[in-house]
Amino acid sequence: MNSKRWAAIGIALVVLFFSIISQLATFFVTQPDGERTGFADILGGEDFTTNVIEQGDFRNRIAVLHVNGAIVDNPGVSVFDTQTFRFREFMSMIEAIENDDTVAGVILAVNSPGGGVYESAQIRLGLERLQQERGIPLYVSFGAIAASGGYYISAGADKIFAPRETLTGSIGVIFSSLNFSGLFEEHGISDMTVTSGDHKDIFSPFREITDAEIAIMQSMVDNAQDAFVSIIADGRGMSEEEVRVIADGRIYDGLQAKEIGLIDEFGYLADVIQAMRRDLGLPNAQVFTFEVAPGFPALWGFSLSNLLGIESSVSTQMARALDANNMPRLMYIAPAMVR
Numbered sequence: 503m504n505s506k507r508w509a510a511i512g513i514a515l516v517v518l519f520f521s522i523i524s525q526l527a528t529f530f531v532t533q534p535d536g537e538r539t540g541f542a543d544i545l546g547g548e549d550f551t552t553n554v555i556e557q558g559d560f561r562n563r564i565a566v567l568h569v570n571g572a573i574v575d576n577p578g579v580s581v582f583d584t585q586t587f588r589f590r591e592f593m594s595m596i597e598a599i600e601n602d603d604t605v606a607g608v609i610l611a612v613n614s615p616g617g618g619v620y621e622s623a624q625i626r627l628g629l630e631r632l633q634q635e636r637g638i639p640l641y642v643s644f645g646a647i648a649a650s651g652g653y654y655i656s657a658g659a660d661k662i663f664a665p666r667e668t669l670t671g672s673i674g675v676i677f678s679s680l681n682f683s684g685l686f687e688e689h690g691i692s693d694m695t696v697t698s699g700d701h702k703d704i705f706s707p708f709r710e711i712t713d714a715e716i717a718i719m720q721s722m723v724d725n726a727q728d729a730f731v732s733i734i735a736d737g738r739g740m741s742e743e744e745v746r747v748i749a750d751g752r753i754y755d756g757l758q759a760k761e762i763g764l765i766d767e768f769g770y771l772a773d774v775i776q777a778m779r780r781d782l783g784l785p786n787a788q789v790f791t792f793e794v795a796p797g798f799p800a801l802w803g804f805s806l807s808n809l810l811g812i813e814s815s816v817s818t819q820m821a822r823a824l825d826a827n828n829m830p831r832l833m834y835i836a837p838a839m840v841r
Contacts, residue, residue, distance in 0.1 A: 549591070549794065550591055550594070550595060550598075550792045550793060550794045551792070551793050552790045552791070552792060552793075553790060553791055553792070553793050554788060554789070554790045555789050555790060555791055556775065556788065556789035557788060558786045558787050558788035558789065559784070559786045559787055559788055560604065560788050561604055562604065562606045562782075562784045562786075562787045562788070563602075563604045563605050563606060563787060563788045563789070563790055564605070564606065564607045564608070564609060564775065564778055564779070564782075564784075564787050564788070564789045564790075565599050565602075565605050565607070565608050565609070565790060565791070565792075566608075566609045566611055566771070566775075566789060566790070566791040567592070567595060567596070567599075567608060567609070567610050567611065567791070567792070568611045568613075568791060568792075569587065569592070569610065569611065569612045569613065569614050569625075569652065569655065570587055570613050570614065570645075571586060571587040571613075571614060572587060572614065572615060572616070572617045572835065573587060573589065573614055573616060573617025573618060573621050573622055573625065573651045573652070573655070573834075574587070574589065574617045574618050574621055575589040575590065575618065575620075575621050576589070587614070587617075588794050589621050589624075589625075591792075591794050592625065593624065593625070593628055595792045596625075596628040596629065596631075596632065597628075598792075599632060599636075599638070600631065600632060600635070600636060605638060606638070606639075606782055606784060606787060607638060607639045607640075607641070607778045607782055607784075607787070608629075608632055608638055608639070608640050608641070609640075609641050609642070609643055609771070609774050609775065609778060610629065610640060610641070610642045610643070610655070610656060610659065611642075611643045611645065611771055612642060612643070612644055612645060612648040612652045612655070612656055613644075613645030613646055613647060613648065613652075614647065614648060614649070614651065614652035615647055615649050615650065615651075615652065615672075615835055615836045616649050616650030616651030616652050616653075616654070616672065616833065616834045616835035616836055617650075617651045617652075617833065617834065617835055618651070618831065618832070618833055618834070618835075619651075619675065619726050619831070619832040619833060619834055620832075621651070622651035622654045622655055622834050623654075623729075625655045626654060626655050626657075626658060626733065629655065629658065629659075630658055633658070633660075639660050639778065639781070639782065640658070640659045640660055641659060641660060641661045641662075641663065641774050641777065641778050642656040642659040642661070642662045642663065642774075643663050643664075643769070643770065643771045643773075643774040644656070644662070644663065644664035644665070644668045644670060644756075644765070645668065645771075646667070646668060646669065647668065647669045647670070647836075648664065648668060648669075648670045649669060649670055649671060649672035649753060649835075649836040650672040650673065650674065650833075650834040650835050650836050651833070651834030651835060652670070653670055653671065653672070653673060653734075653764070654730060654733060654734075654834050657733050657734045657736075657737035657738060658733065658736070658737040659737070661766045661767065661777070662764070662765045662766050662767075663765065663766065663767050663768065663769040663770075663773060663774045663777070664756045664759060664760075664765045664768065664769070665756055665768060665769070665770055666755065666756040666757050666768055667755065667756060668755065668756045668759070669753050669754070669755060670753065670754055670755075670756070670759050670764060670765070671748070671752060671753045671754040671758075671759065671764065672751060672752070672753045672835075672836035673730060673731075673734065673745075673748065673749035673750075673751065674727060674730070674749060674750070674751035674834075675723045675726040675727045675730065675832055675833070675834060676723075676832075676833050676835060676837060677719055677722070677723055677830060677831065677832050677833070678830065678833075678837070679705045679707060679830040680707050681707050681709075681710065681711070682707045682708060683707075683708055683709050683710055686708060693706070693708035693709060695708070700714075701714075701715055701718065704718065704719070705719070705830050722832060723832065726832050726834075727749070730749070730834065731745045731746055731749055734749070738763055738764070740763060744763075748762050748764070753836060756768060775789055
């Protein structure tokens with residue numbers, strides 16, 4: 503290893519040291535809500551802080567929950583990539599709101615092409631608890647895109663706002679995988695797999711899928727689609743027949759979405775905040791959001807990838823290798839929007 507590489511490692515360790523000291527220092531800082539940052543913050547657990555974005559009465563607050571990116575539980579990537587949607591931290595934010603009597607309303611700000619069926623369902627149930635058990639109004643603000651699972655988690659809101667330029671809809675379910683059997687055959691490569699049943703290796707990329715297996719997967723896709731349609735019908739006050747007409751997977755812009763009843767009003771996040779304050783009769787309500795602190799693991803990943811100058815950082819590659827979500831699974835997602 504040459505001297506430049508050793509110097510880079512030395513710099514990385516120095517930055518890492520001061521990063522840890524900075525994290526330790528936060529342990530002694532009292533937060534605005536009176537709570538102290540704990541050691542879970544330092545270790546990069548389900549850690550977040552609140553950030554006031556509009557001052558006002560702290561006894562009556564509006565919480566803004568941001569959903570940016572694909573809705574997947576991807577702990578492998580989230581440890582190293584602070585820009586990835588943090589599903590587990592998001593669920594903890596919902597729990598924090600449940601236990602906070604000062605929260606009078608919640609705004610869900612969605613900018614997502616969708617994601618996993620499981621994760622979307624968990625978020626929807628968490629938001630539903632806020633509405634039904636706590637009686638907290640829920641408004642939704644769409645960003646540039648709120649498609650598939652992004653719409654699924656929004657459908658039960660009291661009001662949905664979107665700009666005319668938004669892309670939404672894509673109501674449907676997808677289960678996809680790649681198949682390399684033709685390529686393998688061309689190059690004389692054969693797969694040797696022993697299974698305990700005919701369908702144990704269903705969706706294997708090394709062989710053609712059978713008609714029976716397509717039927718098996720289609721039944722699962724249909725079940726998930728039925729759940730999606732039911733959620734929209736209940737949330738939007740539509741019949742299931744009406745929903746199925748528009749739930750063919752196509753996307754809609756904001757104008758089309760309002761015409762078919764998928765949104766209530768046009769507007770951006772600032773308009774939604776103003777509307778919720780007005781509707782709650784709390785013109786001076788404080789507005790806050792949550793921010794996920796990077797913590798120790800993210801700082802380590804940053805040091806490795808940025809200070810050692812690794813192209814397509816090793817930390818990211820490791821995260822991808824550990825990501826179980828690369829396996830085929832049911833998704834509420836608009837594939838063309840995540841390339």
